[in-house]
Structures are given as structure tokens and as C-alpha cells.
Amino acid sequence: MKNQDYIELQQYPDHVDKGQVEGLLNEEGETKDEISLTETQLSIVLHRLGYNDFTYMNSNDIQNLPRSTKYMVNIIDKMSIDNAIEIIRNSLADHSQDVNFPKDEYNLLEKLLHSVPNNSEPAPIKIEEDTRPILNEKSYLNIVDWNLQVRLEATLIHYHSPYPEVRAITEPYDDPELLCETFRAYFIGFSWTFIGSIINTCFVHRIPNISLSSHTVQVLLLPCGKLWARYMPNKKIKLFSKTIHINPGPWTYKELMLSTIIYSCSSGVPYSMYNIFVMKLDKFYGLKWVTITFQIFLSISTQFLGFSFAMVMKKVCVYPSTSIWPSILPTIALNKALMDEEDVTHYMSRFKFFIIVAIFSFFYNWMPSYFFKALANFNWTTWFAPLSIHLVNVTGSSKGLGLNPWPTFDWNRIDAGGCLTLPFYSYVNRYLGSILGFLVILLVYYTNHYYSSYFPINSNYLFNNKAKVYDIHSILNEKNQFDDKKYQEVGPPYFSAANLVIYGAHFCLYPFSILYNFATEWNSMKSSFVSVWISLTDAFKSSSNRFGRYSDDPHCKMMSKYDEVPDWWFLTILVVSTSFAIATVIFYDVETPLWGIFLVIFINFIFLIPLTSIASVTGFSFGLNVLIELIVGYLIPNSGLALITLKAFGYNIDSQASNYITDQKLAHYTHLPPKAVFKGQIISTLINIAVALIITNWLLDSKIPDLCQQNQKYNLECPGANTYFYSSIQYGEIGPAKVFKLYPIFKWCFLLGAILVIPCALFKKYGPKKLTTSFQPTIIIGGFLDFAPYNLSYFTGGLYMSYLFMYKLKNNYLHLWERYNYILSSGLTVGVATSSLIIFFMNPPTLHWWGNNVSYQGIEGGKFSDVWKNATSAPDGYIGLRKGDFP
Structure with missing residues (x-):
């Protein structure tokens, strides 16, 4: 196959003539030597693109460059000055309040725009040979060849990404014929989901917990794919109307990423497992009616309701280039590192290094x-x-x-x-x-x-x-319901010092994080609300342009080749999961009214925009669990079961929506078909639920001595389950009204969080640059939560x-x-x-x-x-x- 990724028309819209680019390719699809850049200009371009080994190369050596670099050089060489100026002018307007856009690069764009000569096609500024040593790491910030640099910066922004961290790990082109949605990618991904779910569920109750992270499994997926490609037979199997190719060829970058996404979607233990532990274990509520049918209804509804919310968030947190999702960049970087086939003889291979470290560990x-x-x-x-x-x-x-x-x-x-x-x-x-x-x-x-x-x-x-x-049983009657008479004899529960500080920090964090991000990133937040409204209205229209105002984004152009997930798929999941949620509260004695389900769905929808917007820009995320505890505790007093039931929905809906959106952004950056990702996530989540239920019930029925007690032999002290249970007592059975009477300082923590926004926002804007660049007060407040039972050690x-x-x-x-x-x-x-x-x-x-x-x-x-x-x-x-x- 020829390198069609260099000649696809959508890669060169408006500003570059396709015929000119095709003229640079020979019969093998490789770049010809027909570029007009001088050796010095080529050195400037390569330094800007991060290839310092080619400082004094000749244009005849361009074939030694990586594909993505040759691709960018071709566009820079053919771009017109007028179009470059237009791109830079638009970028300055789009990123004026963008906290992730490098300040140095923004200042460079301003200097380039202010230095536009009177004539539209100025002659390049001549660079003498003795000025070449200025080509160091930051030399691109100096204007030495305006004609070249204005095209160079415009190309980086418009044909790759405005952000250097994204450019470093993604490709500016796509090969739609590269293998992705294959049987082996699904099989390997689902197999590791099965294995990871066993390990993660077994040790989630351990302190500290042990888990197979998505990064860990990502490394293990590589040898699995390589061994499959090498030893599995090259056969095709007919299944109904589909033909399954067992071994279609070499293991690819896209297959590795699809398998990684399949696993990452289910790398965490379903949140409902805490409900099952707390409800069944004798140490906690010890309920005997918690059947496997109830567990299935609860787990499926809590895990899948969030998927349906993702339908309206694509234009907020997937399509915009400003939503870089810092937390997913290491995953893409690792994927690129593992599949990098370059021959570097003076470095140990990544896989060999991994094997040595794993054996030692x-x-x-x-x-x-x-x-x-x-x-x-x-x-x-x-x-x-x-x-x-x-x-x-x-x-x-x-x-x-x-x-x-x-x-x-x-x-x-x-x-x-x-x-x-x-x-x-x-x-x-x-x-x-x-x-x-x-x-x-x-x-x-x-x-x-x-x-x-x-x-x-x-x-x-x-x-x-x-x-x-x-x-807890000392204040409950024989029906496990709150008994005020017994409570008046026993008295209220009291917090430890660490627990007091943790809950105070939670109450401070909610108003602070929302208000602080509105104060410091107002333009981004406003744009998010507008995008959600557009998504809701577009869902009921037949629109040929699904990307809307982001259709000029280079990654959106590449993704336009793939079909988007139909809205009715999301709506089907919404109907089914909501039906399961209704069945959970109607047919089982969880003391939860039907309106409670719709209330938490509404609360999550309201908070979905700010939570996902904050995470997509800053990488910081937090859940609504404590907020839901307060609301449910007031509305449904004296019911710990109602609290933990609605808490499972209240926390997990936005959490799962964020997981799906995050994986869709991974697919967006790495150019995977959205439908393939959707199918992989749904099946992977079902596997995770099944395995987690089996392991959780095995742990509960195996009579492990002192399970969830302090100093347990295997460290299975259940820090999450204990916190889950005692919060159900404090805010469920006892109720937040009594808690705030016992601890009135909690009410002032909400006000403290709102007041702290003022000095923090002012310091972020006017403080010394060396400090404000790294100053993240939301994360600092989050550090208060690292106690009880964890600590500084x-x-x-x-x-x-x-x-x-x-x-x-x-x-x-x-x-x-x-x-x-x-x-x-x-x-x-x-x-x-x-x-x-x-x-x-x-x-x-x-x-x-x-x-x-x-x-x-x-x-x-x-x-x-x-x-x-x-x-x-x-x-x-x-x-x-x-x-x-x-x-």
C-alpha cells in the first residue's frame, strides 16, 4: 500500500493544494527531494519539530526523517503567507484565555503578526552561517526568518495541535486502512479485562490496594499481540454473515490502543461492590435478602447510566482542541513508545527493560x-x-x-x-x-x-x-430501621480528628473548585455550556456536519472518515439502565423512593458540565459522593440503605460518563473508529461486572477471618467499605441535620470554600509567574483528603x-x-x-x-x-x- 496518509485530500483543505503535495511523492509513496526550503531553513524547521540530530542535514537526506516530520515539512513548504497569517490571527483570538497554551508561543505568534511586512510575500530574512549556533532548544522564539516561521507556526497549529504536549505524542495524519477493529484486538482486550477484574476486585479492600493499572496492562498487551501475529494461523472463520480473520497481519498501533481502551474502561472495580459488601457483611448491615438478581440490577444500572450522558458531551470535551485531557496523555505516549519500531542500538529495548524490571519487582x-x-x-x-x-x-x-x-x-x-x-x-x-x-x-x-x-x-x-x-445495630429496630428511642439512649456518633478535617475539606472543595474554575477559566466554561445546548438541539436534527464549529480541527478532519456512534445507541442504554434502576428500588427493600433515582440523575446532569470541563482542561477530577450524602440525608432521613443506594448512582453516573468521554478523546487523538470503542467498552463493562460480582460474593462467603477488621492478616481492612458504611450511619441513619447540630463548623466550610476563591484567583492572576504557573489550589485542598485511614507515609x-x-x-x-x-x-x-x-x-x-x-x-x-x-x-x-x- 502506498502512503495514502500523505495524499488524503482532507489533510490539505483550503491552504494547501493536493496536487502540489502529490508531486512530492515517488512511485513508492515516499517523499521526493522537491522542496524549496534551504538547508538552513530545514534546520530551523527540524529544530522546531524536535529533531536536533538533523541540524546540518541536506534536503537530499529528508528520507531519513520520520513520516510525521516529512508530512509537516511538505505542508510548511507549500503553505501561502496569506493563509498562514489568517491562521495565526484566529489562533490569537481563540487562545487568549487558554491556560494550557504556552505563553512563550503565544508571545511568538503576537510578534509574528505584528511584524507582517507591507508586501504580502516578503523575502526571507537571510541567516548567515555563523548564526547557526542560535538553534538551541528555545531558538524558535526569536524571529530570524519571518517568511518561514509564520508558515511553520501556522502549520503546527492548524495541521497538528496548538499544544506541544499533544504534538509530541500524536500524529498529524491518519491511515484509515491500518488494522484496528480486529477479532484479536477484542479477544486480547476482553481477556485482560477478565484477568484484571479478578486481581482488582480481590485487592480493592486491601490497604494499600493492589491493582493492575491500564498502563501496566498496556505494556502486557504488546507481547500478546505480537505473539498472536507470529503464531496464530492465518485463517478466516464464517460466523453468520460475518467473516472473522483470525490473524490478519502484524499487530498494529491502533489495535494496541483499542485493546488498551477496552481494558481501561473496566480497570476500576464497579462502585456498587461497596454497596454489596456493606449490605451483606455481618460486620456492617448483615442483610440476608441481598440476592444475586438485586446485585445485577444495581451494578448494571449504576455502571451504564453514565454512558448515556456522554452523548451530549462530545462537543464539549472531545471535539475541541482546548480539551486536551492531561490525564490521558501518558497513555498515548506509552502506546507510541511501545509501538515505535525504530532501530536504536545504543538503548535497551523497552520490552526487555520491562521484563527485567517486572522480574526484579x-x-x-x-x-x-x-x-x-x-x-x-x-x-x-x-x-x-x-x-x-x-x-x-x-x-x-x-x-x-x-x-x-x-x-x-x-x-x-x-x-x-x-x-x-x-x-x-x-x-x-x-x-x-x-x-x-x-x-x-x-x-x-x-x-x-x-x-x-x-x-x-x-x-x-x-x-x-x-x-x-x-x-449501628444499637440504634436500629428489628427491621433495620432507625429507632429514635434507642438513639436517645446511645447518643450520636463522633468523628476522629482526621475524619473531621476530611469532611470539612470536602465541604470546602465543592464550592471552591466550581467557583475558582469559573473565575479563572470563564471563557472555557461559557463555551462548554453553549456546546452542550448545541449538542442537545443537534440530537434531534439530521446534520451533515457533526463537528460543527470544530470541523477545521485537524483531528476532527481525520475522524470524519469514521462513522459516529448513533444517538439512538446512547438512548437505548439510557432506557435500559434506567429501567434496571427503577426495578432496583421498586422490587427490593432499599428504602428508596422512585423519585430519588430521577433526582440523582438530574443532579448529575447539572454537574456533568463543570466536572468534565474541569477534568478535560486541568486533569483534576472529583466525585459527588459527599454532596449526594448531604442531599439524600436531608430528603430521606434516617435511612442508611437509601443513602448508599442513591450514593452509588450519584457518584457513578458522572464517573462513568467521564470514563467514556475520556476514552473517546483517546480514540479521537489516535484516530480509532468511535463505534469500535463503544462496542468494546460496553462488552468490557459487562465482563467487569460479572467477574466483580463473582469475586465479591466469594470473598463474603469464604469466611476470611477478621475481614474488614483492623490488622487483618492479608491487610484486607476494607478502607473504602468502612468509610462507605460509616457515612451511611452518620448521614443516613442519623442524618445531616443532627450532624450539623453536633458539628456546626461544617456549615462554615462551605462559606470558607467560596471565600478562598477570591485570594487564590487574585494570586493566580497577579502573583509572581514562577509561583502562579504551578499553583493549583484545588489540588492543594484535595491533599487534605489523604488521611483516615491513609496518611503521609x-x-x-x-x-x-x-x-x-x-x-x-x-x-x-x-x-x-x-x-x-x-x-x-x-x-x-x-x-x-x-x-x-x-x-x-x-x-x-x-x-x-x-x-x-x-x-x-x-x-x-x-x-x-x-x-x-x-x-x-x-x-x-x-x-x-x-x-x-x-x-
């Missing part, structure tokens, strides 16, 4: 997980005085806040915050928030604010007025790794970082997940020696009390409000 993980557990929980600071409550409170890894300069040698703990995935500035902002949260928690605890000194400092449990874990080690790899290595050895960073992270994670799975199912005998016992001595091991003050010494033998004054 597999064997090493036996040390902190089995032979020498003190390496995982390296709370050495408490070994000097294991019975000192104050030392444990500050530095303890199990019971305290984890202030420790080197808290672990376990990769699973080090990577708890995504240290090799998140940008360094993002990790630092989050860690700064965690440090501030640490200080506030200490202040709350040691001032005995709201009786917090009588409880463990860093617990996600609730406590009664005798400082014992709150027993899960993020400190990651800070060092983030500094080394995401800052030092990335800035000083970019090529090495691009080649190996994500491979390193994936290899380490695969080794940990594999060895942990073997240890879990082998269940070897416990080794009792100093290296396994030292971290769990004294208070840290749960053998002595982890509270400072004794509640029995309080007046009347209990703390808090007096009987008769309970809210």
Missing part, C-alpha cells in the same frame, strides 16, 4: 510482603518508644499521621499517589495540601476540638460517647520518586524519560501485583521474627490503646453531649 516484593514486612511499614521512628501515644500520633504509619522522612521500601506504598504518572507540580501541590492537613489534624486533636482527643487521631471509624466503635516516598523521575530526569534527560519512565512504573506494578496474588492464594505460614514483628509492636500493632484521653474518666463516665441534649 516480582522477587523483591516477597521481602516487604512476606519475609521482611518491616520494609513495607518502615515506622522506625516508633521503635524507640512504641508505647508513646504522642510519638505514634505524629509519626506512626499504622495508627498515626505518618510523618516520617523515609516511611517505606514497598513500591505499592510508594506509588499510592501515582508518583511516576502525575506531573511533578501536581504531586507537590497535593503533598503540600497533605502537610497542611497534617498540621490542622494535630491542631484539632491536641485542642480536644469536639472531643477528638478521646478517639484515635487517624481513623475512618465512628465512635460512641464511651470512645468505642459505634454499633503513603505519599512521602512518592515525593522523592516524583522529584527524581518527573522533574530531574524529565528536564535533564527527556529522551530517556520518554522512553523508560512509564515502562518502569508498569514493570514495578506488574511484579508487585503478580507476587501479591501468589502470596494471597498460597497462604504460606506466617514467619515470626523481629523483621516481621518490629513494626507491629506496642500501639502500632493494636496491642495497646491508641487514644490519648480516657473517656471513662470524663464526667458521668462518658464524653460529648449530655443525655437529653442529643440532636
Whole structure:
């Protein structure tokens, strides 16, 4: 096949003549030597495109360039000055308030536009030979050849992307004949969905949890595809009216990306599994009527309702070039790195590097997980005085806040915050928030604010007025319904100091994040609301131009070759999933009125625009779980079951919508057929639900000792399920009205979040550039949430790794970082997940020696009390409000 990706007409609309470009191709589809650029001009172009090895190349050597570079050189060579000026003028208007558009490049565009000569076709500025050394990393910011540079910048923007991080990982052309939607891509993707769902569901209740991330599986998909292409027979199978080609040829870039998307859609455990755990386990509600039919209805409805919402969000978060989705860029970068077939003899291959790292990680993980557990929980600071409550409170890894300069040698703990995935500035902002949260928690605890000194400092449990874990059954009647008479005897539950700070931060985060993004990115938010309205109106029209005002975007042009997912597919999912949701609340005793389902659907639709818009531009996302708790707690008082039922819908609808939109953007950048992605996601989600239900019920029925208890043998302490359960008590059975009477400071947290917007927005706009560029106050507030039951020990080690790899290595050895960073992270994670799975199912005998016992001595091991003050010494033998004054 000839290189049609160079001669497709839609790649050269308006500004470039197709015939001219075709004239640059020989019979093999390769570029001829017929370009008018001089050697010096070609050097300038190549430096701008990031190929510094070709500084002094001759135009005859253009065949040594990568395809995408030759493609861009051809367009630059043939673009007219008038069209280039028009592109730059429009770009300056479009990106004037764009936080992601590089300021230096924006200033360059302004200089180019202000330097337009009087005549429309000026002669290029001559560059003397001795000026060539100026071609360094930032030399393109200087105008040395206006004629060339105005065409160069216009081409980058209009034919690739305005954003350098997107240009670095995507291609400016597409080959629609490249294999994508093949049987093997689906089969391999679904197989890893099955395997990943087993591992992720088994260990989601572990602290820290172990999971097969999409990046990890992405690396494993490569050898699977390569081995399939090499050894599977080249046969065709007839199935009904379809012909399935078992092995159609070499494993391709698009097949790898499609399989990755199939897995990533279901890489997380369905949120409804927390409902099932909390409802069935005797430690929690212990309900016997939670049948498999109910579980299927709940899981399918919560997982699929969000898919239907994505129909109206394509013009908001998929088609616009401004919606870059920073969180997905590493996935595309890794895909490109894995499929890069260049012959680089002086570097180790990525796959060989991955194998070495994974094997090392597999064997090493036996040390902190089995032979020498003190390496995982390296709370050495408490070994000097294991019975000192104050030392444990500050530095303890199990019971305290984890202030420790080197808290672990376990990769699973080090990577708890995504240290090799998140940008360094993002990790630092989050860690700064965690440090501030640490200080506030200490202040709350040691001032005995709201009786917090009588409880463990860093617990996600609730406590009664005798400082014992709150027993939900003590305030319920025989029908598991709230009994006010019993409640008036037992009293309200109380928060630990860390839990107080976490909920306060949640209440502060909701108004702050929305208002702050409106204040700093108003144009982007306004455009999003307009786009949603256009999408809703277009859904009921037959329009030939599905991209609307984004039809000039280069990636939209390339995607126009593929059929879009019909709206009726989304509407069918909406009807079916809504029907399942209605059946869940009508036929089962979840104490939830029918209108509650439609209420949470409406709330999610209202918040869908700001949440997805924020995530698409900034990469930061958060859920509506706490907000839903408050609303449901007020509207349906004294029902923990109603709260967790509607909470599952309220959190997961927007979460799943965001997942689908994110994957559609991945497909948009990598030019995959939208229908293929849609089918893969639907089937993958169904597989994930089936496996998760089987594993969850197996865990509940297998009588694992001390499941969801502290200091459980396999660390299955269920941090998520415990938080889920106790929030159902506090905001469901007890109700937010009583909570706010007990903790009136929570009401002021909403106001605090709104007020903080003013100084943060002003600082972002007028503060020193060195600080404001990396200043992300929303992420800082998010750092307050990294406690109870987690603490600083899960993020400190990651800070060092983030500094080394995401800052030092990335800035000083970019090529090495691009080649190996994500491979390193994936290899380490695969080794940990594999060895942990073997240890879990082998269940070897416990080794009792100093290296396994030292971290769990004294208070840290749960053998002595982890509270400072004794509640029995309080007046009347209990703390808090007096009987008769309970809210």
C-alpha cells in the first residue's frame, strides 16, 4: 500500500493544494527531494519539530526523517503567507484565555503578526552561517526568518495541535486502512479485562490496594499481540454473515490502543461492590435478602447510566482542541513508545527493560510482603518508644499521621499517589495540601476540638460517647430501621480528628473548585455550556456536519472518515439502565423512593458540565459522593440503605460518563473508529461486572477471618467499605441535620470554600509567574483528603520518586524519560501485583521474627490503646453531649 496518509485530500483543505503535495511523492509513496526550503531553513524547521540530530542535514537526506516530520515539512513548504497569517490571527483570538497554551508561543505568534511586512510575500530574512549556533532548544522564539516561521507556526497549529504536549505524542495524519477493529484486538482486550477484574476486585479492600493499572496492562498487551501475529494461523472463520480473520497481519498501533481502551474502561472495580459488601457483611448491615438478581440490577444500572450522558458531551470535551485531557496523555505516549519500531542500538529495548524490571519487582516484593514486612511499614521512628501515644500520633504509619522522612521500601506504598504518572507540580501541590492537613489534624486533636482527643487521631471509624466503635445495630429496630428511642439512649456518633478535617475539606472543595474554575477559566466554561445546548438541539436534527464549529480541527478532519456512534445507541442504554434502576428500588427493600433515582440523575446532569470541563482542561477530577450524602440525608432521613443506594448512582453516573468521554478523546487523538470503542467498552463493562460480582460474593462467603477488621492478616481492612458504611450511619441513619447540630463548623466550610476563591484567583492572576504557573489550589485542598485511614507515609516516598523521575530526569534527560519512565512504573506494578496474588492464594505460614514483628509492636500493632484521653474518666463516665441534649 502506498502512503495514502500523505495524499488524503482532507489533510490539505483550503491552504494547501493536493496536487502540489502529490508531486512530492515517488512511485513508492515516499517523499521526493522537491522542496524549496534551504538547508538552513530545514534546520530551523527540524529544530522546531524536535529533531536536533538533523541540524546540518541536506534536503537530499529528508528520507531519513520520520513520516510525521516529512508530512509537516511538505505542508510548511507549500503553505501561502496569506493563509498562514489568517491562521495565526484566529489562533490569537481563540487562545487568549487558554491556560494550557504556552505563553512563550503565544508571545511568538503576537510578534509574528505584528511584524507582517507591507508586501504580502516578503523575502526571507537571510541567516548567515555563523548564526547557526542560535538553534538551541528555545531558538524558535526569536524571529530570524519571518517568511518561514509564520508558515511553520501556522502549520503546527492548524495541521497538528496548538499544544506541544499533544504534538509530541500524536500524529498529524491518519491511515484509515491500518488494522484496528480486529477479532484479536477484542479477544486480547476482553481477556485482560477478565484477568484484571479478578486481581482488582480481590485487592480493592486491601490497604494499600493492589491493582493492575491500564498502563501496566498496556505494556502486557504488546507481547500478546505480537505473539498472536507470529503464531496464530492465518485463517478466516464464517460466523453468520460475518467473516472473522483470525490473524490478519502484524499487530498494529491502533489495535494496541483499542485493546488498551477496552481494558481501561473496566480497570476500576464497579462502585456498587461497596454497596454489596456493606449490605451483606455481618460486620456492617448483615442483610440476608441481598440476592444475586438485586446485585445485577444495581451494578448494571449504576455502571451504564453514565454512558448515556456522554452523548451530549462530545462537543464539549472531545471535539475541541482546548480539551486536551492531561490525564490521558501518558497513555498515548506509552502506546507510541511501545509501538515505535525504530532501530536504536545504543538503548535497551523497552520490552526487555520491562521484563527485567517486572522480574526484579516480582522477587523483591516477597521481602516487604512476606519475609521482611518491616520494609513495607518502615515506622522506625516508633521503635524507640512504641508505647508513646504522642510519638505514634505524629509519626506512626499504622495508627498515626505518618510523618516520617523515609516511611517505606514497598513500591505499592510508594506509588499510592501515582508518583511516576502525575506531573511533578501536581504531586507537590497535593503533598503540600497533605502537610497542611497534617498540621490542622494535630491542631484539632491536641485542642480536644469536639472531643477528638478521646478517639484515635487517624481513623475512618465512628465512635460512641464511651470512645468505642459505634454499633449501628444499637440504634436500629428489628427491621433495620432507625429507632429514635434507642438513639436517645446511645447518643450520636463522633468523628476522629482526621475524619473531621476530611469532611470539612470536602465541604470546602465543592464550592471552591466550581467557583475558582469559573473565575479563572470563564471563557472555557461559557463555551462548554453553549456546546452542550448545541449538542442537545443537534440530537434531534439530521446534520451533515457533526463537528460543527470544530470541523477545521485537524483531528476532527481525520475522524470524519469514521462513522459516529448513533444517538439512538446512547438512548437505548439510557432506557435500559434506567429501567434496571427503577426495578432496583421498586422490587427490593432499599428504602428508596422512585423519585430519588430521577433526582440523582438530574443532579448529575447539572454537574456533568463543570466536572468534565474541569477534568478535560486541568486533569483534576472529583466525585459527588459527599454532596449526594448531604442531599439524600436531608430528603430521606434516617435511612442508611437509601443513602448508599442513591450514593452509588450519584457518584457513578458522572464517573462513568467521564470514563467514556475520556476514552473517546483517546480514540479521537489516535484516530480509532468511535463505534469500535463503544462496542468494546460496553462488552468490557459487562465482563467487569460479572467477574466483580463473582469475586465479591466469594470473598463474603469464604469466611476470611477478621475481614474488614483492623490488622487483618492479608491487610484486607476494607478502607473504602468502612468509610462507605460509616457515612451511611452518620448521614443516613442519623442524618445531616443532627450532624450539623453536633458539628456546626461544617456549615462554615462551605462559606470558607467560596471565600478562598477570591485570594487564590487574585494570586493566580497577579502573583509572581514562577509561583502562579504551578499553583493549583484545588489540588492543594484535595491533599487534605489523604488521611483516615491513609496518611503521609503513603505519599512521602512518592515525593522523592516524583522529584527524581518527573522533574530531574524529565528536564535533564527527556529522551530517556520518554522512553523508560512509564515502562518502569508498569514493570514495578506488574511484579508487585503478580507476587501479591501468589502470596494471597498460597497462604504460606506466617514467619515470626523481629523483621516481621518490629513494626507491629506496642500501639502500632493494636496491642495497646491508641487514644490519648480516657473517656471513662470524663464526667458521668462518658464524653460529648449530655443525655437529653442529643440532636
